[in-house]
Amino acid sequence: MNHRITRRMILRGLALGVPAVLLGCDRLGSSPSFRQVVLSSGEWLSYRVHRLIGSDALAREYDPSEMSPNFRTNGNTSPRSAKYRLHASEGFANWRLQVGGLVKTPRAFTLAQLRSYPARTQITRHDCVEGWSAIGQWTGIPVKTLLDEVQLQDEARYIVFHCADDFNGRPYYESIDLVDAFHPQTILAYGMNGAELPMGHGAPVRLRVERQLGYKQAKFIMRVEVVASLSGIGQGKGGYWEDVGFYDWYAGI
Ligand SMILES: Nc1nc2c(c(=O)[nH]1)N[C@H]1C(S)=C(S)[C@@H](COP(=O)(O)O)O[C@H]1N2
Ligand SMILES: [Mo]
Secondary structure, eight states: OOOOOHHHHHHHHHTTTTOOOTTOOOOGGOOOHHHHHHHGGHHHHHHHHHHHHTOOOOOOOHHHHHHHGOOOOOSOOOOOHHHHHHHHHHTTTTTEEEESBBBBSOOOHHHHHHHSSSEEEEEEEEEEETTTEEEEEEEEEEEEHHHHOOOOOOTTOOOOOOOOOEEEEEEEEOOOOOOOOSSTTTTEEEEETTEEEGGGTTTOOEEEEETTTTGGSSSEEEEEEEEETTTTTTSSSSHHHHHHOOOOSOOOO
């Protein structure tokens, strides 16, 4: 078979609804007109492009020498809930990560249990929408490992992370779809820069979903809920900032 792809073939394919990437147009992402026309036009397209050009594409990982000497904290750094404060005072020995919703076997994991699974360590760049970035090393359990343990039901579509903190009484939460949930770099981190995850950065565990912006990286996670729709959670937009701050649910970088 002749593998030469002509412009006409691509146009014909697009007209038929066949993605150009499937026609072998693998330089799509590097064409300036593609970036201007498609990537700048919003969340939905950036979501489609990530899903199309590689649902398994990895976020860049860095060398230890590139780690930021100071990784600042942002947002809440010390949840005030009595329950969280008690857990923290006990070194999270009695904390449990509740995993439920549309799963076959709901479970509660101790921190020691989470640490007993094969861990993933990655050095990545965190990008906050407020305009700062930092490179840090994260160690934790792949979300995939957790979901494999509890087994998703067929209707499962989103994974919601409920946090211990709030802003003016509104709990912080975040959510991701199953493509991101099963992505190899999506982990619940209990370690940072070679040490235990400090409270300011989200102890005992925080989400790292490396192809998205800072506000998706939920800290102080207490409960993981598998749902078919985000409409019943918070104000229905899939996250605290999505509900109150008009941030995009899909914060692809
Ligand atoms: N539970 C919770 N998670 C959160 C936040 C928060 O206030 N509460 N802030 C978010 C924002 S905007 C950013 S940039 C990062 C900051 O992570 P860091 O404190 O480890 O730098 O956490 C995100 N996750
Ligand atoms: Mo942020």
